[in-house]
Amino acid sequence: MRKDGSAPPPESGSSVSPDRPWFTRRSTLVVGVAALAPAALAGWVLTQVLAGSGPDGQQPRPLPASHAAGSPGQRDAKSGSTASGSPTAVATTPAAAPVPAPAPAKGPLAGKTVVVDPGHNTGNFKHTDEIDQQVDIGTGHKECDTTGTTTNSGYMEAEFTYDVSQRLRAALEAQGAKVVLTHQQDRPWGPCITERARIGNEANADAVVSVHADGVSAGSRGFHVILPAKVKGGAADTSKIVGPSRELGERIAGNFARTTGSAPANYLGSGTGLVVRDDLGGLNLSTRPKVFIECGNMRDAKDAAQLTSPEWRQKAAQGIADGIVGFLGG
Numbered sequence: 001m002r003k004d005g006s007a008p009p010p011e012s013g014s015s016v017s018p019d020r021p022w023f024t025r026r027s028t029l030v031v032g033v034a035a036l037a038p039a040a041l042a043g044w045v046l047t048q049v050l051a052g053s054g055p056d057g058q059q060p061r062p063l064p065a066s067h068a069a070g071s072p073g074q075r076d077a078k079s080g081s082t083a084s085g086s087p088t089a090v091a092t093t094p095a096a097a098p099v100p101a102p103a104p105a106k107g108p109l110a111g112k113t114v115v116v117d118p119g120h121n122t123g124n125f126k127h128t129d130e131i132d133q134q135v136d137i138g139t140g141h142k143e144c145d146t147t148g149t150t151t152n153s154g155y156m157e158a159e160f161t162y163d164v165s166q167r168l169r170a171a172l173e174a175q176g177a178k179v180v181l182t183h184q185q186d187r188p189w190g191p192c193i194t195e196r197a198r199i200g201n202e203a204n205a206d207a208v209v210s211v212h213a214d215g216v217s218a219g220s221r222g223f224h225v226i227l228p229a230k231v232k233g234g235a236a237d238t239s240k241i242v243g244p245s246r247e248l249g250e251r252i253a254g255n256f257a258r259t260t261g262s263a264p265a266n267y268l269g270s271g272t273g274l275v276v277r278d279d280l281g282g283l284n285l286s287t288r289p290k291v292f293i294e295c296g297n298m299r300d301a302k303d304a305a306q307l308t309s310p311e312w313r314q315k316a317a318q319g320i321a322d323g324i325v326g327f328l329g330g
């Protein structure tokens with residue numbers, strides 16, 4: 001991330017040494033300081049060099065409070081929350097930049113309710129009998145819930161979805177939304193897909209997002225957003241949500257691509273990043289605008305490298321949040 005040419009050359013007669021080309025990229029203020037106090041500057045320069053802070057050292061790095069506060073993403077330590085990011089920002093920024101407190105009930109989402117559904121549950125693996133129970137999704141029957149996938153190194157989709165959901169909640173609350181999570185890893189398994197849908201319905205949610213990551217063959221890459229098909233049967237009737245859900249999904253897909261730099265899936269959706277399905281109980285039973293997002297493919301090494309990165313997950317959450325803000329007219 002070079003920013004050459006952003007500062008004027010040092011004035012002639014300045015004490016700035018020409019053999020430090022990186023210095024010329026610093027601000028004019030620094031140049032002024034250099035002219036006034038070369039000795040002090042030398043000390044400052046040394047400090048910066050020793051601390052490893054380069055020109056990017058002051059770049060904002062939005063790590064959420066929820067992560068720093070030791071939220072349930074306990075496996076983040078394993079995946080290297082700092083090692084996977086830029087080491088330059090660590091320890092040099094005075095007192096870890098104050099976390100912006102969410103503005104209570106202000107912002108573009110004030111008065112809006114968003115339900116966030118972390119796909120699966122880390123305990124589902126141990127409760128296969130329970131989650132295999134068949135539930136009525138209106139158009140048919142399906143398993144109550146599924147285990148989800150993992151990366152090849154064992155990072156569980158359910159860990160991923162919960163971590164992103166926590167970050168998403170923080171981002172949405174910062175915009176003034178009321179956020180309801182369908183579960184908080186506070187139960188041994190589930191909830192069933194029927195209950196996940198019901199939570200969104202009963203909250204009268206303005207938007208619902210179910211967070212997932214896919215588990216398909218290596219080489220399949222990218223994200224996709226799943227939109228509800230028009231279905232009718234039993235308790236399922238999506239006729240009223242098909243339109244707004246598509247708009248929600250398009251907003252999320254566009255913003256997700258922007259914040260993460262990820263491309264739409266290369267293995268389905270014809271490059272649009274959008275897929276319509278009629279077989280998901282969580283969509284069929286929803287009466288509120290709702291989409292799923294498959295953030296990437298956990299079985300592809302390149303996608304997995306992103307999915308296991310806390311910084312990437314923050315970008316993912318921000319993209320989803322931005323899409324919701326756009327959808328809700330922020």
Ligand code: ZN
Pocket residue numbers: 119120148149157211212213
């Ligand atoms: Zn999933």
